[in-house]
Every structure is written in structure tokens, then in C-alpha cells.
Amino acid sequence: MMRDVTGPLMLLDTPSLYFRAHFGVPESVKAPDGTPVNAVRGLLDFIDRLVKDHAPTHLVACMDADWRPRWRVELIPSYKAHRVAEERGAAPDTEVVPDTLAPQIPVIEEVLDAVGIARVGVAGYEADDVIGTFTARAAGPVDIVTGDRDLFQLVDDARRVRVLYPVKGVGTLRFVDEAALREKYGVDGPGYADLALLRGDPSDGLPGVPGIGEKTAARLLAEFGDLAGVLAAVDDPGSKLTPAQRRRLTEARPYLAVAPKVVRVAGDVPLPDVDTALPRAPRDPAALEALTERWGLGGSLRRLLATLGG
Numbered sequence: 001m002m003r004d005v006t007g008p009l010m011l012l013d014t015p016s017l018y019f020r021a022h023f024g025v026p027e028s029v030k031a032p033d034g035t036p037v038n039a040v041r042g043l044l045d046f047i048d049r050l051v052k053d054h055a056p057t058h059l060v061a062c063m064d065a066d067w068r069p070r071w072r073v074e075l076i077p078s079y080k081a082h083r084v085a086e087e088r089g090a091a092p093d094t095e096v097v098p099d100t101l102a103p104q105i106p107v108i109e110e111v112l113d114a115v116g117i118a119r120v121g122v123a124g125y126e127a128d129d130v131i132g133t134f135t136a137r138a139a140g141p142v143d144i145v146t147g148d149r150d151l152f153q154l155v156d157d158a159r160r161v162r163v164l165y166p167v168k169g170v171g172t173l174r175f176v177d178e179a180a181l182r183e184k185y186g187v188d189g190p191g192y193a194d195l196a197l198l199r200g201d202p203s204d205g206l207p208g209v210p211g212i213g214e215k216t217a218a219r220l221l222a223e224f225g226d227l228a229g230v231l232a233a234v235d236d237p238g239s240k241l242t243p244a245q246r247r248r249l250t251e252a253r254p255y256l257a258v259a260p261k262v263v264r265v266a267g268d269v270p271l272p273d274v275d276t277a278l279p280r281a282p283r284d285p286a287a288l289e290a291l292t293e294r295w296g297l298g299g300s301l302r303r304l305l306a307t308l309g310g
Contacts, residue, residue: 005276006140007057010050011131013146014061014119018043018108020147020166022101031296039104040111041300047117048304049171051278054143054164058276061112062130063121066092071124075258078205111291115304116283118276122269132265134276135161145173150196150204153264155181155189186218194227197259206263209252211244220245227260280309 021042029038051059068080069092086094097105112119120130128150135142141160144151154161155176163176174180178188187195198217200208212220223240224230233239234249241249249256282288282305292301 005058005138008055008141008143009058009134009138009276010054010056010143010145011134012061013127013131013144013148013151015064015127016147017046017145018105021046022098027100031294035103036100037104037107037295039101040107040295041297043108044111044297044300044304048307050145051307056143057278059117059278060134060276061117061119062127063119064127065121065123065125067095067126068093069124069126072262076206076262078207079262081205107295111297114282114284114288114291116279118274120272120274122271125266125269129266129269132267133269133271136267151265152176152181153189153193186222191221191226193264194221197263206259207255209248211248227256231256278308
């Protein structure tokens with residue numbers, strides 16, 4: 001379920017942003033007991049700046065309930081395998097997270113909940129999938145804030161969906177629309193997913209097609225339209241594929257048969273019934289006061305609350 005959203009909706013790839021905050025804000029930013037809170041305060045500063053600069057009427061902090069879903073791993077076992085700290089059987093695997101960041105994630109969740117910012121994670125899905133489903137259901141414009149290029153596949157000018165990609169913090173953002181994608185990669189939003197699976201992505205453990213890099217993948221998609229067109233060209237002796245390309249794509253067919261489901265974000269996640277409206281006052285002032293005192297959230301939280309109340 002999702003309540004009607006017709007105004008500007010901002011979707012935060014929260015894990016992407018708190019990782020950026022952790023590495024971008026010095027660990028000398030600490031709670032009164034000396035615990036680093038750089039990711040917590042950095043994320044609050046990010047949200048404050050985003051709301052000030054872009055004035056969304058609805059905001060969702062999208063979370064990884066499962067950062068490495070089993071259904072993706074079953075299709076491509078190498079998916080994010082290099083980032084596994086501990087395999088946990090039926091439970092989600094534990095991700096490699098810096099020692100000083102891991103304890104801050106529950107604090108981030110508690111603070112967002114006390115402020116009243118909608119926070120959504122769905123069992124069995126990544127934040128990307130939550131973002132994809134909110135985007136599919138939104139009636140108004142959508143701004144997706146992420147440092148992950150995978151979400152470029154959701155860009156859609158007709159539906160007013162764009163990505164705000166942090167270049168340096170969130171004060172300097174790259175606005176990614178279809179024109180930006182075509183200029184940089186030669187594809188549109190859906191084409192980016194095909195480009196990514198052909199090219200591969202070592203950061204996600206996606207092998208891609210050996211010998212098919214980004215430029216070659218872009219040329220193939222420009223020539224044949226999409227992945228289905230490329231595969232049809234493999235089967236067409238008269239197509240303009242080189243012998244090496246035809247051989248590589250043929251050998252990669254087992255991978256190409258499953259890669260689209262892994263690479264494309266889900267658009268049918270069972271979302272909870274949640275109020276995405278930007279809060280004007282804290283949902284739980286008492287809890288927020290206790291969190292502020294415990295973690296020394298100081299000016300970061302005060303600025304955000306002032307912006308929300310304004």
C-alpha cells in the first residue's frame with residue numbers, strides 16, 4: 001500500500017547517503033561519550049540541505065532490509081559476494097561495514113523515526129527496489145537522491161523522474177535526466193540497465209560479458225535498440241556483429257538470461273501503508289530529546305527541525 005502522492009516526492013537511497021556521510025564527515029564528530037556520530041549528523045545535514053534546496057512535499061528514507069537478496073544471489077552467485085562479512089543461511093548476510101559506522105545505523109533509524117520522516121525497508125528487498133516501487137506508483141515528479149549509478153535506469157523525462165547524484169556532499173549535485181544519460185552513456189533510463197548488465201559492475205559482483213566494455217555496450221544498444229535486439233542480432237547471421245562479439249555474446253547467454261532480473265530494480269515491492277508527507281513537527285518529541293542528549297546531535301538536528309517547521 002502507498003498513500004496518494006501527487007506532490008514532489010524525494011526518495012533517499014539512505015545507505016548510499018550514510019556511507020557518504022561517514023566517509024565525508026570526520027570521525028572527530030562524536031557523542032558526549034566519545035562515540036563517533038559523523039554519519040548520523042552528516043545524514044541529517046544532507047536531508048536539511050536537500051529539503052531547503054529542492055522543497056519536496058513528500059520524503060522517504062528508503063532502506064536495505066536485505067542488502068543482498070537471496071533471489072538475486074540464486075541467479076548470480078557472485079552478486080555482492082566480495083562484500084559479505086558473514087553468511088547467515090536463511091537470514092540476510094552481514095555486509096562489510098566500517099566498525100565506526102555499523103553502530104550508527106540504528107541511531108539513524110531511531111532519529112528518522114522520532115523526527116517523523118517516513119523510513120521504509122521491505123524484507124527480501126534492497127533500498128533500490130523500494131525506490132523503484134515508489135517511483136512506479138508516484139503520480140507527481142520524483143527526485144531520487146543516490147550515489148549509486150544503478151538507479152539511473154529509473155530516469156524518465158515523461159514521468160518527471162530524475163536522479164540527484166552527489167558530486168561533493170549534497171550541496172553539489174549532478175542532475176541526471178535523459179539528456180544527461182544520452183550525453184554520458186548514449187542510452188535512456190531503461191537502456192542504462194541493459195548497458196550495466198552487458199558492461200558488468202565489479203562493485204556489485206556482476207561479471208558482464210567478457211570483452212564488452214561500456215563503449216562497446218553503448219554501441220551495440222545504439223545499433224540494436226535493447227538487450228533483446230542484441231540477442232536477436234546474435235541469432236541473425238546477417239547482422240553487423242563482429243565474429244568476436246557474436247562469440248562472446250553467445251558464450252554469455254546463460255548469464256544474459258538471468259542478469260536482467262538481477263540488475264533491474266523491482267517495481268512491485270509490497271510497500272507498507274506509510275505517510276510520506278514531509279513532517280512539520282517531530283513525531284515523538286520526547287524520544288527526539290533523549291536521542292539528542294544521548295548522541296549530541298546539536299546543530300545538525302536543530303537546523304533540520306527548523307527547516308521542516310518553516
